[in-house]
Amino acid sequence: MEIIREPERMQALALRLRREGKRVGLVPTMGALHAGHLSLLEHVRRDCDVIVVSIFVNPIQFGPGEDLERYPRDLEGDAEKLREVGCHVVFAPDVGSVYRPGARTRVIVEELEDVLCGASRPGHFRGVATIVTKLFHLVQPHVAVFGQKDAQQAILLQRMTRDLDFPVELRIAPIVRDPDGLALSSRNAYLDAQQRSEALLLQESLRSAYRLVDAGERDAEILRRHVREHLSSGKQLRIDYVDLVDAQTLRPLRRLDGRALLLLAAWVGKTRLIDNLALEVRHNEVREVALEHIPGEETR
Ligand code: PAF
Secondary structure (H helix, E strand, O other): OEEEOOHHHHHHHHHHHHHOOOOEEEEEEOOOOOHHHHHHHHHHHOOOOEEEEEEOOOHHHOOOOOOOOOOOOOHHHHHHHHHHOOOOEEEOOOHHHHOOOOOOOOOOOOOOOOOOHHHHOOOHHHHHHHHHHHHHHHHOOOEEEEEHHHHHHHHHHHHHHHHOOOOOEEEEEOOOEOOOOOEOOHHHHHOOHHHHHHHHHHHHHHHHHHHHHHOOOOEHHHHHHHHHHHHOOOOOEEEEEEEEEOOOOOOEOOEOOEEEEEEEEEEEOOEEEEEEEEEEEEOOEEEEOOHHHOOOOOOO
16 A cells, blocks of 8 residues: 655556556545445545545635634554555645645535535535545546545535536445444544434434434424434534425425435534435335435436
């Protein structure tokens, strides 16, 4: 496994691999790798010759007062885990080589970037869209995979990939959970035992809403309220948002009919966590669906 620190070297390798006809799969991460990240590699392994995992804590997607400084960093430990699961290239550039002095360009995905998580994290998604654009240019992947846990990010990046004609197939991998249901996240490391048990309310509230839909409820506001009430039993839990939206436009729904995304964000103590559930209602039947299988709006 090769570790590359310089963007120029990464791009030179990517161009060589392309010339040699190799298929490249990219797994973008910010490091502090857990089983959820490692599972992403399996979504590119089957049809890619070379797997590149990028590790870069992207400063421009963190707002003032967020956890940029304390975000867990462990390049050596991450490299060890990646070696074990058969990664070929780790791309781990320094901040100064990615954002050179004088850099002024940002990528904005209108309408999708300033709602939900974007409303409470202004600038976050333009930071994400900008770094992923740069990674697409530097790594030249045929396929890139993102986790469904960051559902808004995945939907926005899908939109960006189409809008900017990147020749990249974007895949969305299902959420990986601990046995008790908590979605894996590098930020779970910040939780103490009490907070961790309150964090379980996130997944439980989504499941509880699902049961309500299964019992026939279709009113989106009743479902949102139900989730909020469920979460309110957490003493250290503060809701950021709960919403039920169209899974392509992220616009709030009035009634559940077809495919939808129920998603939420909450602070548990000082840690902000997110979770979501993609579902489909057809002929009065409800089922959980993978976000991957919710087709994007056709543009051409
Ligand atoms: O999901 C993440 O870890 C990050 O937002 C990403 C996609 C690697 C961009 O920094």
